[in-house]
Amino acid sequence: MCLICDRIEMIKKGTNPYFVKELETGYVVIGDNQHFFGYTLFLYKNHDHTELFQMDMEERNKFMQEMTVVAEATFRAFKPDKMNYELLGMGDAHLHWHLYPRREGDIEDYGNKGKGPVWWYPMEKMYSDECRPDADTLEKMKACLLEQLEDINTGV
Numbered sequence: 001m002c003l004i005c006d007r008i009e010m011i012k013k014g015t016n017p018y019f020v021k022e023l024e025t026g027y028v029v030i031g032d033n034q035h036f037f038g039y040t041l042f043l044y045k046n047h048d049h050t051e052l053f054q055m056d057m058e059e060r061n062k063f064m065q066e067m068t069v070v071a072e073a074t075f076r077a078f079k080p081d082k083m084n085y086e087l088l089g090m091g092d093a094h095l096h097w098h099l100y101p102r103r104e105g106d107i108e109d110y111g112n113k114g115k116g117p118v119w120w121y122p123m124e125k126m127y128s129d130e131c132r133p134d135a136d137t138l139e140k141m142k143a144c145l146l147e148q149l150e151d152i153n154t155g156v
Helices: 005-014 055-079 135-153
Strands: 020-022 025-032 040-044 082-086 094-104
Touching: 005 020, 005 025, 005 040, 020 135, 025 135, 040 055, 055 082, 055 094, 055 135, 082 135
Parallel strands: none
Antiparallel strands: 020 025, 025 040, 040 094, 082 094
C-alpha cells in the first residue's frame, strides 16, 4: 500500500490525528509538519488514477472544485499572503494536493533573496520535529479549518 492509502486507512479507522473533513472526492488533512503554518493536504479517495487526465471529466472537475474549496478555507483559516498549490507524484503517485499558505520571509534567505517555491527551503528544516504542531495547536488548527470548510461548503 502507498503512504496516502495508509493515511486514508487511518482516517477510516479514526486514528489519523491530522484528519479534518471528508469531502466527496477526498480527505482534508493538516500536514504533519508546519514550517509553512497552515500547510494542508487534500487526498484523493481513489488510488485508481495517478494522473488528473486519467479521471473522467466529471470526477476531475469535482476533485478540482473541492481542492479549490480546501484552498480557500485554508486561506481564510490561516491568513497567508499567498497560497501555493502542488500536485506532484514522484514520491507517492496517489493523487494528492499540497496546499501551502505562504508568508513573506518564510523561506528565510534561501531561493531568490527569500522568494521562491517551498522546495527551495531545506527539507531537513521544513520536516524537522520542531515544525510538528503540539496536540493543542493541532486541534485548534483543525477546528479553524473545519469551520471555514463548513462555511464555504454550504454553497458547494
